[in-house]
Amino acid sequence: MSSKIYEVLQWASSFFREHGKEETAAEWLLRHHLQMTRAQLFASLRDPMDEASKQTFISDVKKHALEHIPIQYLIGYEQFYGRTFIVNEHVLIPRPETEELVSHVLARTTEKALSVVDVGTGSGAIAITLSLERPTWHVYGIDIAASSLEVAARNANQLGACVHWLEGDLLQPIIDRGIQVDVVVSNPPYIPASDVPALSPVVQKEPLRALVGGEDGLLFYRRLMEQLPHVVTSQALIAFEIGHGQGQAVQTMLQQTFPSAHVDVLFDINSKERIVIADLASE
């Protein structure tokens, strides 16, 4: 006898709870499998679930609960700044905190045509959003991993954004091309290597190269300080996402690299220091 949708949903919610996962993920995953909105799902709860859909859903529930695969990798997308981005195991799942980084960059700039680079672009979430929000901007997205850039290019294509993708180490691709930029934005890997074992097993399924910023988490900021003076214009804005407790260190690095710049540490909606912005225009 076939199961009703609500029975399958109840089973998945309990299975997630028993395995220490968010129960609400069950509804999210089920809606994806049934291709239903929330309202449609609730109107269909007493309908039977066809056996094929049920089996693929159960398989995904087990992948999340037992193998810790993030739900976003199972369904293949995540929302960022109101748009849907393709994600897979080659890219970091874009986070709401990074939407705040984008908002701060937009709030401190205008429609004026600028050259902008997103360093460590991953799914392309930052570069694509900036390019769509500011169509006059010339946006570069750099990543060390060709597999990430492939996802970023698919996202740009799907969302109709024009971004120039470059493969390479931090800012090196634009240094090599002699390109100067007005805005540098980056959410680099910033987790200290020793913190990785304490991360949730679901987060540990994301690429390590997207998470770990050396022994103290600050490696990429340090390396960027050496490259930045070669690429920024005199009026540039530099905006970095940072991890917990890194505000002062990154602020000091930027202040030492650009002594007359105005450098701020900003907090996210959870009151955690999350962004450091240097405005070179005040130099």
Ligand SMILES: C[S@@+](CC[C@H](N)C(=O)[O-])C[C@H]1O[C@@H](n2cnc3c(N)ncnc32)[C@H](O)[C@@H]1O
């Ligand atoms: C924290 S993820 C950020 C991804 C995306 N920008 C976001 O905010 O969702 C860091 C990204 O930096 C890339 N990366 C790591 N080392 C790099 C390097 N040396 N040069 C360029 N990109 C690098 C990783 O592949 C990963 O995509």
